[in-house]
Amino acid sequence: MYTATSPRVSRMSSARTAYLLLWGFLLVNLVVVELLFVRAVPSHNTLGSIGRFLGLHLGLAMALQVLLIARLPFFERRIGMDKLTNWHRWTGFTIFWLVVLHPTFVLLGFAELDQISFFAEIPNLGGQMPVLLGMIAAGLVGVMAVTSVRAARKRLSYEAWHAVHLLVYVMLVLAVIHQVYEGRSFNASVPASVYWWGLWAFAIGALLTNRLLVPLVRNARHQLRVVAVVPETNDAVSVYVGGRGLERLRARPGQFFWWRFPGHNSWWQVNPWSLSAAPDGRTLRLTAKAIGATSGGLRQLPVGTRCYAEGPYGALTTVRRTKPDAVLIAGGIGITPIRALLEDPNLTGDIVVLYRARTAGDAVLLGELRQLAQQRGARLHVLTGRTSRENQPFSPAGLRGLVPDIAERDVYMCGPAAMADAVLHTLRALQVPPRQRHIEAFRMAV
Known part of the structure; x- marks a missing residue:
């Protein structure tokens, strides 16, 4: 029976700790935001109160998004980019809908107060600079959301998509200025201001440290x-x-x-x-x-x-092993981390490698992979051809046929998002426990 060493147990525990910290951070701040809303001076009408309530949660979601794009090593190395990208994507769409709803209710509230139409209120409030900056920030969020829709992503190159998402930094500057002048709830008292701006200082500080300062120091050193x-x-x-x-x-x-x-x-x-x-x-x-x-x-x-x-x-490493044997699954250029893992002396036991490629000629690093598999005594299966009713290697029956004891192995997988989703679905069907599934997919991330 496989017995995990102390460092591996520690790392698995650290992964759970990372998830607990993320959820704990979110829940604690949600509670604080509700308290800020309740204790603040009420708005002039119900519509305005709803708008302010949504605005507070929008500010919190933006701060969380900043932390997610800060590439905090603690989370990147324990949770993995694939799962953090999912958090980032869902937080992004949450921000988009809050950006739609927050100004809508604010405008409705002021329109009711001023006894004018909703559309007449737009230039009325837009003439105030802090509000105008908020409107521009909202427009930038809309642009990023539209380009993140699956249909748009398919038509954009990674370089173009990434260039559009650099607008997030412009949006953040405009959003912070807007909050300075329009944040009634968190500017109402000293404790509220300390909390809110402390949260933003932490988020922006993490971003600058991990995306600018640390890389500059490391690259100057190496x-x-x-x-x-x-x-x-x-x-x-x-x-x-x-x-x-x-x-x-x-x-x-x-x-x-x-x-x-x-x-x-x-x-x-x-x-x-x-x-x-x-x-x-x-x-x-x-x-x-x-x-x-x-x-x-x-x-x-x-x-x-x-x-x-x-x-x-990245968390696709041998320190997360829980079983003596392993399956390494790669799709296309996803073979790169799998090939490196096969070279890792810490990857011991019986090893099976499944390499999905359109043709054998498209299988990058295949020669090296065969040589390493021979040296390690691993079984290598190169799975080629179009997926069809007769050729479904990652269906439950197909994967069980290739690796009958897969539920007793650690499974490492890297490849396109669609393939990763299919493999994950199959692993669940074959009752492979979550702690044994180590998957990273190619997903766009800033």
Whole structure:
């Protein structure tokens, strides 16, 4: 029987602690916001009160969103980007509807008070600068929400989508200014002001620290540069990055970095690419498929190009193991963290690798994978062909046929979101416990 070592038990406990902290933070702040609303000076009418109530929750949702995009290492390494991206997406749509409803009820309340129509009240309030800034911020939220709808995401490149979402920083500045002048509930008393602006100071401080200060310090220390560029297939390339003291990054197989190549790409172009080989303290290797302009341009990266990396992030690591045996599942370029995991000496026991690709020729790093599988005594299945009634490797019957004892194994999976959802559905049907499921999907994130 497998007995987890102390560090692994600690890390699993830390994952539960991370979830408890997230939910605890949300619930405690919701309670405080309700108290702020109750204790504040009431509005002139019911419609205005509803608008103020929604506005308070909108401010809280925005502060939570700032923390979610701050890339807090504690949560990134314990919960994983995939699950945090889900939080980010649902928080974003919550903000969108609050942005719609908050000004609507405020305008209705003032229209009733001024005895004019709803539409006549819009220019009346819009003539006040703090309100106008809030309206502009609301418009920017609308733009980001529209471009995040699935149909729009399919038509936008990652680079274009990411550029649009940089507007979040403009929106935040406008929203904070709006709150300074219009926040009746949290400016009503000293304790309320201390709480509210302390919350925002914490959120913005976390954002600046983890997205700007820490990466600047780390990159100045490690002096990352491209040392080799190796084409893998017609549309995939590996980039080797060297630097000083890379072992101090404490990167693990299965994790990823956010990568920038200043001078070769625009400063704002950043992509999350996983390590495609176990870090050895001398180089970091990423492997990317030419999907967008940035990934497609990696093949032309000159050796010596400066590299700017944020990380390491991700919970797809062996420290979360709970069983002696494992299944590694990859879809397309999702093979990169899976290949690195297969190289991890901490991945022991019986190992099965399932690699889903359109054709064997599309299977990136297949030669390395076969060699590693042979060295580790792992069983490798390359699953090709279109999905059809006859070819459903990730259906319950298909997955059980490939790995009959899957419910007794840890399952690591990385691939497209649709494939990840299908695998997760099957794992639930096969009664694989949640603690044994370690999944990261390709989802857009800022």
